[in-house]
Amino acid sequence: MSTESVLRIVWIYPDLLSTYGDRGNMLILAHRAALRGIPAQTYEVRSDQPMPATADIYLIGGGEDGPQALAAQRLIADGGVHRAVGQGAAVLAICAGYQLFGHSFFAKGAKFAGLGLLDLDSDRGETRAVGELRGEIDPRLGLPALTGFENHGGRTHLGPDVSPLARVSAGIGNDGQTEGAWHGKILGTYSHGPALARNPAIADLLLRWAIGADSLAPVDDTWAEALRAERLTAASV
């Protein structure tokens, strides 16, 4: 956590990458921090603004091909996210944002360079993956099952320097076998939009990484648990 001891959460380029309720992840992190009495400040950094390197958690969302390519170019030129990751910031990257954290991705039929912060490459699948997504998260992260809604045309191939975030039990994810990726404090997923709404344990993992705590005070997750149970069941039928 930064020296002012306020947790700082940055939403990267909401003007370019914000198609599917991506704001939700920022709201959920701030809400869950507040429930624990952790002072938090959120920042929406637009693509015409310099990217601060000193925040604690960075969020990046989904979007169409054009804005995705533009976002990657601007983030590479800016360098702020690279410096932030180098200083140990936590990241949650969704869909198009997840792809652009890799080495390369396809947009508008052409190959674009990504940030290279996750060892993976993305291309186009034969079909569009749309629907409920479910997977068992890497046991080393100690989290319950992943549930999400996916809506993407990409396929992602993981290199040796990342681990899959989850093993797919319903839906497509990266390739029908694995879903998402993690490395250090960077998480990427095809579970789109407000992924943390259905996965509050991932929100808490990001918060723990950011403040360097092994655990957080429990909060009332009655509704989130009800939602999880409903969607995990829906994904298995």
Next chain:
Amino acid sequence: MPMRAKVASSVSRTAAAISRAAGRGDGSVIGGWIGLKIDPDLLKNLAAGRAIALVSGTNGKTTTTRLTAAALGVLGPVATNSFGANMPTGHTSALAKAGATPFAVLEVDEHYLARVIDETTPRAVALLNLSRDQLDRAKEVAMMAQMWRTALVDHPDIRVIANADDPMVVWAATQSPNVTWFSAGQRWHDDSWVCPECGSPIERREGEWWCTGCPLRRPRAQWVVEDEGVTDPNGDWHLVKLQLPGRVNLGNAAAALATAAEFGVRAIEGVPRLSSVSSVAGRYAQVDRDGRNIRLLLAKNPASWLEAFDMADQAPTLLSINARDPDGLDTSWLYDVDFSPLRDGRPVLITGDRAYDLAVRLTVNGVPFRHVKTFDEAIQASPPGRLEVIANYTAFQDIRAELDRVN
């Protein structure tokens, strides 16, 4: 009308009547479909000789169509697709059913606008707004604006009536030689932060907006909502008393008056007609049951949720969410809506197939609520008096069916 068209038109009317008799809605889609099979030019033939206004946009088009038809009624009989059947089959059926009328006002699904312009050669086209709708199937907002723009450039004779407050609409309309701008406000900004012309950020301040990278900016509006009324291009202010709630519908009234004016209806004549419209395809309908006065508001996308909050009284409010095919299967949009207007102490009830998604959203938004399993339970859980119901598409239809069963 050519013979083939006459036959097709008559068959279309008969099919619609049969479909109605069989209890399948108002028959406008099936009738139009059969008619178009017999004569593919039927819509064109039915439109010929009428002075036509088309109304399109993501939100408010059914209501604005009703209001425009009411205002145009000053001049004579008006054909209109008042049941929201807003694709060419619905237009065909509406015109066939109405017989010969000098005027027609047609609500047009935004995807079909270019085609319906080609087929009906309208005198005027009203463009209300463009925002995201049914995320997992709709085209990008910018693509829709491009389609509109191309269609209008191809038809320079059309009088365009366009919302000056929506950058996407302005960009779509701005190359047309005949544009009348109205100002209805824009609550929803999340689909127009980036200029459709040059990709630069759009800035907003005190009702104005402008692109930071090119000359695109808010044009001066000739028809403007002010207080409880509308100011016309002469600067005359007219009190507008609607039975429909909210400032949103005042904006729709401004669009309707501006559109009717293109046909020669003066605002002073049109305004009294607007107050005759009470409910629109079940929306805003009020139903009394068990001492509760239930009012139904449809909210089918993020922009229309914000509008519904504006229309709703500070009274017990039931929210109902489904995610069936017509709604879009994805509930992510819940996080594009700020529910904090409901944080004013009113009791909030939630229900629907996807009530748990809504429950999590409201928790994050700091809105206290109670979950009920059925609409009936919601009624019992709310005190006598007004109950506002805000629901998305299939949830709205479910509740309407429920109320119809009892009444």
